[in-house]
Amino acid sequence: MPSDSEAVDAKTDSAQEPLRLGDRFEILPSQAVPALDGIAGPAFGARSIRGRKVECFALICNGDIPPRTEVPTSLSTIDNPGLIRFLDQGVVPWGPDGHRRLAMVFERPLGRRLRTTLDTVLEPIPEDQIQRVVMQSLVPVLKELAGRGITHGGIRPTNLFLRDNNGAAGLALGECASVPPGIGQPAMFEPIERAMAEPAGRGPGSSADDLFAFAVTVLFLALGRNPAQELDDEALLSARIERGSYAALVGNARLPQSLVEPLRGLMIDDPKQRWGMNQLELWLSGRRLSPKQALPLKKASRPVEFAGQDIWHCRGLARMLVRNSGAAALLVDGGELDRWLRRGLLDDVMAEAVASAIEGPLAGGGKTFIDRVVTRVSIVLDSAAPIRYREKSVMPDGLAVALADAHLRRDGAQSLAEILAWQLPTFWVHAQPEFRADLVPVIQMGDAMRALLEKTGPGFGLERVLYEMNPYLRCLSPTVIEYHAITPGELLVALELAAGRRDRARDPFDRHVIAFIAARHKRFEDGVFVQLLTSGDPVRAVAAMLTILGDIQARFTVEPLPALCQWLCTLIEPAFTRFHNRPYRDVARKRVEKAAADGRLVDLLRCIDDPEAISKDVKGFAGARRQHKAIVAETEKLRGLISKPDEATESTGRQVAAVISSVVGILIGVVLGLMLMLK
Numbered sequence: 001m002p003s004d005s006e007a008v009d010a011k012t013d014s015a016q017e018p019l020r021l022g023d024r025f026e027i028l029p030s031q032a033v034p035a036l037d038g039i040a041g042p043a044f045g046a047r048s049i050r051g052r053k054v055e056c057f058a059l060i061c062n063g064d065i066p067p068r069t070e071v072p073t074s075l076s077t078i079d080n081p082g083l084i085r086f087l088d089q090g091v092v093p094w095g096p097d098g099h100r101r102l103a104m105v106f107e108r109p110l111g112r113r114l115r116t117t118l119d120t121v122l123e124p125i126p127e128d129q130i131q132r133v134v135m136q137s138l139v140p141v142l143k144e145l146a147g148r149g150i151t152h153g154g155i156r157p158t159n160l161f162l163r164d165n166n167g168a169a170g171l172a173l174g175e176c177a178s179v180p181p182g183i184g185q186p187a188m189f190e191p192i193e194r195a196m197a198e199p200a201g202r203g204p205g206s207s208a209d210d211l212f213a214f215a216v217t218v219l220f221l222a223l224g225r226n227p228a229q230e231l232d233d234e235a236l237l238s239a240r241i242e243r244g245s246y247a248a249l250v251g252n253a254r255l256p257q258s259l260v261e262p263l264r265g266l267m268i269d270d271p272k273q274r275w276g277m278n279q280l281e282l283w284l285s286g287r288r289l290s291p292k293q294a295l296p297l298k299k300a301s302r303p304v305e306f307a308g309q310d311i312w313h314c315r316g317l318a319r320m321l322v323r324n325s326g327a328a329a330l331l332v333d334g335g336e337l338d339r340w341l342r343r344g345l346l347d348d349v350m351a352e353a354v355a356s357a358i359e360g361p362l363a364g365g366g367k368t369f370i371d372r373v374v375t376r377v378s379i380v381l382d383s384a385a386p387i388r389y390r391e392k393s394v395m396p397d398g399l400a401v402a403l404a405d406a407h408l409r410r411d412g413a414q415s416l417a418e419i420l421a422w423q424l425p426t427f428w429v430h431a432q433p434e435f436r437a438d439l440v441p442v443i444q445m446g447d448a449m450r451a452l453l454e455k456t457g458p459g460f461g462l463e464r465v466l467y468e469m470n471p472y473l474r475c476l477s478p479t480v481i482e483y484h485a486i487t488p489g490e491l492l493v494a495l496e497l498a499a500g501r502r503d504r505a506r507d508p509f510d511r512h513v514i515a516f517i518a519a520r521h522k523r524f525e526d527g528v529f530v531q532l533l534t535s536g537d538p539v540r541a542v543a544a545m546l547t548i549l550g551d552i553q554a555r556f557t558v559e560p561l562p563a564l565c566q567w568l569c570t571l572i573e574p575a576f577t578r579f580h581n582r583p584y585r586d587v588a589r590k591r592v593e594k595a596a597a598d599g600r601l602v603d604l605l606r607c608i609d610d611p612e613a614i615s616k617d618v619k620g621f622a623g624a625r626r627q628h629k630a631i632v633a634e635t636e637k638l639r640g641l642i643s644k645p646d647e648a649t650e651s652t653g654r655q656v657a658a659v660i661s662s663v664v665g666i667l668i669g670v671v672l673g674l675m676l677m678l679k
Contacts (some may be wrong), residue, residue, distance in 0.1 A: 024050060027058045027092060027107050035113060038175065039154075039184035040065055046105050055108040056087060059102050059178050060094060063484070066200075066404040067102055068180045069472035070154050071150055078148070082141030083173045084109055088416035091484045093474045098497060099482040106175050111162025113222075114171065118158060118186065124224035127256035134221060135284060137163075142214060143277055153181020155213035156189050157203060157220050180401045181205045187233045188249065189213040191268050192240055194395070195233075196319070197386040200405035201394030208271055211280065215266035216249065223253055241297070241315055245269050253493055261288065272296060285620035306331060314350065318610035319383035322389075325374045332358060332377060353380045353431075372422045379424075383431045388423050390415045396442045398427040407466055407476050416583045417462045420449045440639055445469070460663035465516035471519075477512035479505055489556030490565070492549065501562035507571055508564070509545060522553060538574040543608065545571075550601035560599025565574035568604065575608035 012415055018026040031045030041062040057285075061067055067368050075086040085107040094101040115122070124135065138155075145152055149314035152173060159174035180201030187195040191212050199231055212240045219227060227249045228236045239248040246267040255263070255580040303310035304317060307324050311317045321328040331337050332354075341351035375389045386393045392415045394402045399416060406413040419425065425446040429439045438637060449465045475485045475494070483494035495508050509532050518529060531537075531544040545568065554562065572592060588607060595603040 001299065005421065011040070019046075019094075019103075020049075020613060021046075021058070021088060021090045021092055021103055021105060024048060024057065024088055025058070027060075027103055027105075029094075033057050034107070038178055040067065040104075041101075041179035049458060055110070056105050057107070057108045059175070063101065063177060063474075063482075064408060065179050065183055066470065066473060067399050068177055069102075069143050069486075072104070072177045074148055074150055078141075080141045080144055081170070082137050083145075084161065084174060084175050086177050089177075089584075091490075097482075100484045100494075102484055104175070104178055106177075107325070109172055110164050111167060111169075112165075113174075114160040114162060115157040118156070118220075118226050119229060121225045125221045127222070127258060128638035129283075130218060130222055130259065130380060131258075133170050134169070134218060138173060138214065139280060139284060140172055142207070143208055143281070145210070146277055150176075151181045151205040151207065152176040152213075154179070154185055155181075155210055155217055156185065157217055168661075181209075182398075183401075183405075185213070185480045188228055188236060189216045189275060191271070192237070192245060193384050193386065195240070195593050196388075196664065197239055199394050200404065201386065201392065201398035201403075201431070203398035203404035204397040208274060208276065211266050211275065211277070212245075215263050218259065219249060219255070219263055219267075221254060222259055224655065227251065227253060236318075238326045240269070243320075244296075244543075261290075266440065298345065298347075300338075300340065302344045304331075304340040304344065314345070314381040315385070318378040318385060318388075321374050321378050321381075322393075322679035323563070325370050328374045329370045332373070337377070358425075368418070372424070373416075376422060376427055379428050379431050379554035383428070383433060387419060387428050389419050389424060392416060392419065394419070396428050396439075396446075399425065400446075403474050404468055404470045412665070413462060417453060417465070420446060420465065421453050423447075423450060457516045457526070457530055458511060458520040458532050459526060460510070460668070461515070463511045464518055469514050475512060476515040477510050477516070478515065479508065479510065485516075487556070489558050490519075491554055492556070492558045492561060493517060495549075496561045496564045499561075499567040504567065508549075508567060516550060517552070521548075522549060523551060538571070539608070542568065542571045543605065544574060544607075546601055546605035550605050553601050562597060562599040563600065565599055565601065565604055568601075569593075572604075572608055 012027060018028050019118045021614050026043040026047050026049050028047065029354040030538045033045055036057050038058075038059050041060045043059055045666065046056045046058040060218065069089075072086055072089055076088075079085060087107060089102065089104045090104045091100050093099070104385055125189040141151070154176050155173065161172050161174060163169035163172050180200070181204055182194060182197075183199045184204075185199065189212070190202065191209055194205065194209060197203075231239065236248065242248075246264050249267070250263075262275070262280060265283075265609055267376060268274040273295075275289075283289055297313040297315055299312045303312050305311075306317065306320050307319065311320060317382050321331070337354065341347050341354065354377055357380045358373060371390055375387065375584070378385070378388055386395045386398075392402070392412055399419065403413060403416050406416055423446055426443050429442050447471065452460055452464045452468065453462065455461065466476070472486060475481065475491055479498050480491065480494035483490075483497055485491040485494040491513070498504055498508075514529055518524075518553055527608035528544050528548065532548075549564075549568075552558070569592060575588075592604060595607050638658045
């Protein structure tokens with residue numbers, strides 16, 4: 001992941017005028033502020049245009065990372081000097097290509113960033129300043145965030161700022177609204193369980209995770225350097241598992257004696273024993289506490305050999321199993337794992353749990369079967385660790401962001417789908433040693449998403465799961481991904497913009513657009529979406545498109561969409577051919593052209609789906625068919641007579657004689673009648 005100080009490339013027009021963000025702020029694209037660049041994107045100058053004048057800046061999210069859009073409303077109400085204040089957010093046009101970006105405006109810190117990189121070695125901050133400046137500045141804001149149920153997720157030295165030029169006013173935490181917790185956060189600042197997960201799959205976290213990151217940050221500042229600079233993430237994580245986080249990070253460094261107590265308490269790896277906010281506040285008030293010693297991992301009397309290494313405890317073995325599923329399957333099938341658990345670790349309960357995981361509701365074979373068996377075994381061996389399946393490592397409540405990240409990077413989404421399909425989140429919850437009410441939604445989510453995955457038609461599948469799990473995620477269809485559409489109304493505006501491009505798709509609908517609408521606009525039956533991708537009846541498909549988009553335009557009061565209507569007009573031709581009356585086809589085409597120019601999708605639908613016109617055309621065509629049938633019959637009869645002239649002459653003579661005889665008979669009858677009357 002990029003560091004806070006890395007500038008992220010952004011296409012801007014040097015002559016671009018200030019961009020309005022609502023009615024409160026203007027963003028200045030010509031004023032880049034690289035010192036304030038963030039994980040989500042580059043920083044630019046901004047200014048308030050009404051109300052209280054504040055110094056501010058804007059982060060322009062580049063769209064490569066799922067934004068954290070569920071907490072800004074709560075953050076905007078926090079006015080604490082220990083946190084850079086979130087002011088506003090919105091979507092703005094960015095760059096000459098007409099693309100749109102999410103912009104977030106923050107109050108600008110008056111001082112510099114405390115550390116620009118984690119590798120810089122600086123003078124340690126004195127003990128009294130750590131307590132008087134660092135802790136007194138940051139603990140109150142940590143308490144306020146915890147009280148609101150908000151996890152910061154980005155506490156580290158490179159995300160701290162001086163409140164003024166010389167630091168006399170204290171420190172302020174950097175923003176936490178632009179990326180989800182854990183993304184961009186080095187693993188050393190996360191508890192062991194979260195450090196084992198990929199950054200996008202760490203989940204929302206808790207205030208306890210923030211306190212752990214705060215302790216590592218204090219350790220960093222007290223030493224003046226990165227305490228684990230010589231170790232990569234994997235080596236450091238292994239050391240933390242073996243020795244504990246405090247011992248692994250502090251090592252042989254000499255810490256001020258007064259800081260040993262709070263750092264040891266805040267960095268205990270067992271969440272149940274780790275200090276919380278109450279203990280930290282008691283310590284700050286002068287009360288000295290004795291943090292419990294971290295319990296070491298249960299060690300076996302003999303190691304189990306796996307992948308050429310001797311492993312002594314379950315957590316280490318669980319990590320190794322998922323890296324070599326083939327060898328893991330042999331270890332499990334051969335009974336070596338069961339013997340080690342029972343004889344080496346003396347844990348019959350664990351052995352029975354592993355046996356149950358293997359004999360559970362599994363079916364099939366091949367690599368997928370082996371992978372999910374190994375995953376289930378690893379969950380039993382280390383229930384607090386993430387779900388590790390193939391190349392993915394995610395906490396159950398981190399699946400949503402991990403799935404969005406995988407779609408944005410176009411990598412790993414299938415493995416995440418299989419995690420849901422095989423009900424691994426539910427298995428993880430049941431493997432926990434104690435019932436936790438906060439895990440019930442994980443089971444509910446897993447069941448609901450699995451049901452959506454089982455349906456493969458349009459409006460379902462992995463795309464539908466993506467938008468159901470991420471209600472604030474923009475539509476990721478290649479057609480509109482650069483226009484940042486979060487609501488159905490914004491999707492229509494994005495389609496209108498995309499309609500003017502030369503490289504647009506044949507039609508506006510793909511699986512992402514359909515799934516996005518199905519998740520955000522729950523007003524249609526599944527059958528409507530099924531019609532969208534049917535190749536057998538293009539008229540029904542385009543009618544379904546217009547029905548859905550027209551309803552969205554009406555309900556979200558979207559302005560006229562002439563370009564989108566013209567785009568859809570290219571798909572309407574089959575609707576004309578179903579009318580048998582050729583003059584009416586011309587009339588219908590003219591009506592469609594007028595409706596498209598007006599930009600109203602409902603009017604366009606009425607032109608091709610007019611029940612009265614269709615009924616009249618059907619009746620007229622039926623009458624024409626009857627007339628045609630009668631004419632054909634008469635024609636065939638005449639052709640038959642013409643083909644036999646003698647028979648035709650004889651037949652005609654007979655008919656003429658019969659007629660003449662009838663006329664003569666009538667005349668004789670009339671004469672006789674007159675004669676009788678005259679007598």
